Amino acid sequence: MTTNELPEVNVISMIDTVNLQTIQQTMQKISSFQAIVQKTLKPNHDYGIIPGTGTKPTLLKPGAEKILMLFGLTSEFEEIERVQDYENGFFAFTIKCILSKNGLKVTEGVGHANTREKKYAKQDPYSIANTILKMAKKRSLIDATLTVAALSEIFTQDLEDDIEGTPVEQSIAQNRQYTDTSGTITQKQAKRMFALANGDNDLVKNIIGKYGYEHSTDVKKTDYEKICNEIETATQADLPEFLKSEGEE
Template sequence: MSMNMPAEYQEQRIEYVPKVEVTLEQAVDNLKKLDQIRRRIMRQGVDYDVIQGTPKPTLLKPGAERLLQFFGLGHRVQLIDKKEDWDNGFFYYQYKVTIVKQYPGYEITVAECEGSANSKEKRYRNQDVFTIVNTLQKMAIKRALVGATLQATGTSGMFTQDLEDIDLQGQQVSNQQNTYADASDTISQKQAKRMFAIAEGNEELVRGILDKYGYGHSADVKKIDYEKICSEIEKAKLEMFMGDPTDDKNNEAV
């Protein structure tokens, strides 16, 4: 027990039993609103991007800032550690981003995450490190911001943390191509299994989307169509969980 605690509480054991604080209807409604924000407002290539070989879109810095705005949250940035060796050309920065909810007279901390960047990273090795010091600082902050935002908004099921081949503006900096050189290549067995994993074993859902693309079997799927199919499977799974939005409109009209 903390020694700063009042004496009358020193001998008490306080146990916390986690419990759901929202109703099922509120949870479903929140998921619907999140999905609407992602599909109708957030922009691919600006707020998020889809990278080949990843199961979920990658959240970018503008998208993280937009999500915080939608949730009415603010954030604070704090430098945790830095190493600046101007003689040998090595620079390292570590920042912490704290997501806060402000109320009149006080605020609460919702989430925290730390991020770092250094001049030895692969993307910076062939650059003049003395000209990218500010870039390193911004990258460390961005990594912390995206991680903290995913925690605070509960959107890690929709987006993933930033990848090695995404820079501050969301542009790819690696030599990886967005499309495959040979469009006739078919996916691997591991990639086929991933489609069913996304659908959580719902074979009927996967088969329906494969039929839409003209494939009779998962092994026939071409790599050029793979990510689009995975995205549709994920979208269909989410819609099944939340229910058909047209049902709500029909109910309102009754």
């Protein structure tokens, strides 16, 4: 072997250098953490199965942010590549997300998005350039989170938007299975929720958000009574304490 050649490393020699007991303990910790994550994250809000993508749940941005909080990690973003072709209406961004703890780099992820993706084909590229940039950032964040938390076997990459550009949380909500009471609530029913909350818009938004809804008119009839009960309970309770407890979940 010449001085420029590197010694050959095979699997057996690698195994000989590691402590198998330590590896077993580490794998047990990873499994325990994965169980905690699955228990902590909320379905159809932090993660969910996107229609047409199989049975593996997709990790969403709110879920990724919660995982980073569990680890005590901070994120920062670097722009790797930017294409802004105003003449031809093409915009593309490649972003790197760096996760750190106490100022030390832990891992990183990469995300890319561009206006020629199928989901953006029907939209004006000049008006969604900033959306493309945000999408690339979200994808890099999800990529880094899945890596640092060893969650790739549980979740898949964040797709964020469906073909028509609808937020993926809404696609997930629309794909739920409903009974003969399927459909969204009426305006009269939506007004009742605000009446129960004594006109507190933030309270209503906070509670319907737990069910994966952004607007009161999106609420499905199957969730309506449960939401009303929560609103009524929260209104009767000490409201600041209620909101505080929700934030700690």
